[in-house]
Amino acid sequence: MTPATQARVPPAAVAVVTLILAACAPAVPTTPDVGGGAAQQSIAPTPVPAKLPPARSVSVVGSTVVASGDFRGSGKSQLALLQDPTGDLSLRITVRDANSDGDTFSESTWLTAPPGSFALSRAKFAVADVNFDGKADLVALYKDGDSAARLLVFRSTGTSFAFAEAWWRSEDYSWSRARNVFGASISGVEHDGVLVTYQYDDAQMRVHSFESTGSSFVYGGSQGIFDSGKGQFDTARARFAVGRFTRTGGPQQLAAFYQLPNAKARLLVFDPTSNGLVLVNGWNGVYETNEGEYDLARATIAAADATGDSKDDLLALYAAPDGSARLQLFDAATSFRPVSGWTGVASLPPSSVCLAATGLVVGNWNGEGRADAAALVGADEGKVRQHLLRNMGTGFKLTSSAEETLCPRWPLTGLPLNGGPVSRRPLYVKIDNNAHARPHYGIGKADQVYEWLVEGLTTRLAAVFHSQEPGIIGSVRSARITDAPIVPSLGAAFVYSGGGPEELMRLNYDDTVHRYIDLRPGYGWGYRVPFREAPYNYFT
Structure with missing residues (x-):
């Protein structure tokens, strides 16, 4: 053999x-x-x-x-x-x-x-x-x-x-x-x-x-x-x-x-x-x-x-x-x-x-x-x-010799790389923070989590996964205009469930000029879970 x-x-x-x-x-x-x-x-x-x-x-x-x-x-x-x-x-x-x-x-x-x-x-x-x-x-x-x-x-x-x-x-x-x-x-x-x-x-x-x-x-x-x-x-x-x-x-x-x-x-x-x-x-x-x-x-x-x-x-x-x-x-x-x-x-x-x-x-x-x-x-x-x-x-x-060892580190956490796949593209995933969308799934594996104020005086999260495999993530929700400057700065792949006309127009333009990778729901990565009501039941 x-x-x-x-x-x-x-x-x-x-x-x-x-x-x-x-x-x-x-x-x-x-x-x-x-x-x-x-x-x-x-x-x-x-x-x-x-x-x-x-x-x-x-x-x-x-x-x-x-x-x-x-x-x-x-x-x-x-x-x-x-x-x-x-x-x-x-x-x-x-x-x-x-x-x-x-x-x-x-x-x-x-x-x-x-x-x-x-x-x-x-x-x-x-x-x-x-x-x-x-x-x-x-x-x-x-x-x-x-x-x-x-x-x-x-x-x-x-x-x-x-x-x-x-x-x-x-x-x-x-x-x-x-x-x-x-x-x-x-x-x-x-x-x-x-x-x-x-x-x-x-x-x-x-x-x-x-x-x-x-x-x-x-x-x-x-x-x-x-x-x-x-x-x-x-x-x-x-x-x-x-x-x-x-x-x-x-x-x-x-x-x-x-x-x-x-x-x-x-x-x-x-x-x-x-x-x-x-x-x-x-x-x-x-x-x-x-x-x-x-x-x-x-x-x-x-x-x-x-x-x-x-x-x-x-x-x-x-x-x-x-x-x-x-x-x-x-x-x-x-x-x-x-x-x-x-x-x-x-x-x-x-x-x-x-x-x-x-x-x-x-x-x-x-x-x-x-x-x-x-x-x-x-x-x-x-x-x-x-x-x-x-x-x-x-x-x-x-x-x-007297120099201090300087090891490669994960760019978003500063933790030792230890041979990890640092060149892979980060995932930027929109996650709902509404009470109906809790507990959250997957964000414990995120390198960074952004919290954005949205309509109704509630907030929505954006979890960035890079150094760890996230496994199940949910609930996935829609994009907001506040995501537009962040995703290109990370060179990330953007995972979201949809968005309004203004957001989608801006996102589509940035994707066209290769500022990030648009993983819109049409790619088929999402599914509905039976234990939550819509729209809080969309997972990946």
């Missing part, structure tokens, strides 16, 4: 899928920090650090892109922060290097681009050495239009980045379907290319490959190097990472934790062959949790060798609603069973991170040969707070 097939079965699903593509070990870096913390659980009985190529990875933290790699070519990892500091489509890339104490970082600017030059929201980044000079570069899949995209390269000189060079372009490549972009070496030689997980209709995923010539990319074709087939794979349920998970050398592999029903996760591994990627152990994967054990929506995944055995492990930052988190280590040497169980190998206190809005990066910051990790979260004034988790060989030492 495939992951996508199982996802149709029961509710509350989380499955771990690990795809393994052969080549480079993915990981992300950390930012400068202050503060202190204690080492936690032993991560290896006898840690023996091995010299590894510095891990590479990318994470998005609010409006900042954070990338990890050996951008200097020094054998150590650095952290690159890509930001639009003034909100005018300019670009600044700053690079952070670990200081000699191993716990703090120094920062330098490697690139500044003028206003109007680059839209970070149109770019999906990867790290790869695309010109084979030993220094990691930044690669961006950039959206040119609904069906046009480019691969842009920011080449590292070791002390700066050259501005974006177009290495490939297509008028028929959907940026929105290209869900994940990775730098990877899967050809058996130490030449990095780019992999893209591309989502088709009917839960079908293909992995597209782009080989580097040193000055351009050669697209391997839409057939890809892996095709899941229809009904098999939904990339929205997966968390991917690149590394060498089942061996210590050779091509890199792609791993994906896949969310399945009943809070169960499965790890799938895709391995490169001469005929493309092959799924290790088929859809059964290489590791699976029990039901009720793992909610992938709370996890951020990265890959690096944390135990010193030259195989890449998977690290997960598993967040809680109170802002605490656990660093979990899925050890490749023990078939990816988590070290110290679900307690993890390190913990962060409450108010440290944001559920569903925290980045995880890994890297070999000080050249010791052990992969470190960093949890990254948004802070005030566009800053990024860093929680460095330094791998001491017997545990991880926590050092946090």
Whole structure:
């Protein structure tokens, strides 16, 4: 049974899928920090650090892109922060290097681009050495239009980045379907290319490959190097990472934790062959949790060798609603069973991170040969707070920077978003407040409630639903002219039972010019309940 097939079965699903593509070990870096913390659980009985190529990875933290790699070519990892500091489509890339104490970082600017030059929201980044000079570069899949995209390269000189060079372009490549972009070496030689997980209709995923010539990319074709087939794979349920998970050398592999029903996760591994990627152990994967054990929506995944055995492990930052988190280590040497169980190998206190809005990066910051990790979260004034988790060989030492964590919040309540669907349109529903229309149904789930004085010295309510599903709402009543300025300001969908000529004329005009969405009763959402007299019996 495939992951996508199982996802149709029961509710509350989380499955771990690990795809393994052969080549480079993915990981992300950390930012400068202050503060202190204690080492936690032993991560290896006898840690023996091995010299590894510095891990590479990318994470998005609010409006900042954070990338990890050996951008200097020094054998150590650095952290690159890509930001639009003034909100005018300019670009600044700053690079952070670990200081000699191993716990703090120094920062330098490697690139500044003028206003109007680059839209970070149109770019999906990867790290790869695309010109084979030993220094990691930044690669961006950039959206040119609904069906046009480019691969842009920011080449590292070791002390700066050259501005974006177009290495490939297509008028028929959907940026929105290209869900994940990775730098990877899967050809058996130490030449990095780019992999893209591309989502088709009917839960079908293909992995597209782009080989580097040193000055351009050669697209391997839409057939890809892996095709899941229809009904098999939904990339929205997966968390991917690149590394060498089942061996210590050779091509890199792609791993994906896949969310399945009943809070169960499965790890799938895709391995490169001469005929493309092959799924290790088929859809059964290489590791699976029990039901009720793992909610992938709370996890951020990265890959690096944390135990010193030259195989890449998977690290997960598993967040809680109170802002605490656990660093979990899925050890490749023990078939990816988590070290110290679900307690993890390190913990962060409450108010440290944001559920569903925290980045995880890994890297070999000080050249010791052990992969470190960093949890990254948004802070005030566009800053990024860093929680460095330094791998001491017997545990991880926590050092946090001084900024205050600033988590995304619901716009109408100010409560933590916790990964909720903030982009959905609010519902603005007119509800009667007459004594005959009580008790009210549904308004306890509203983010805001307006009370308007109407004729007869009575009042009518307008309930705005956004952060919570309202369920049954009633009694639904007619619009008033007082609704006209409020509904467009919310961009809401307006639910009402009718109105007078003046109100309807104004509402129809605002709907025509797209100031809101008019959900008039003609759409059929309403029904009459038998336990109230008209007109107080209209519900939805």
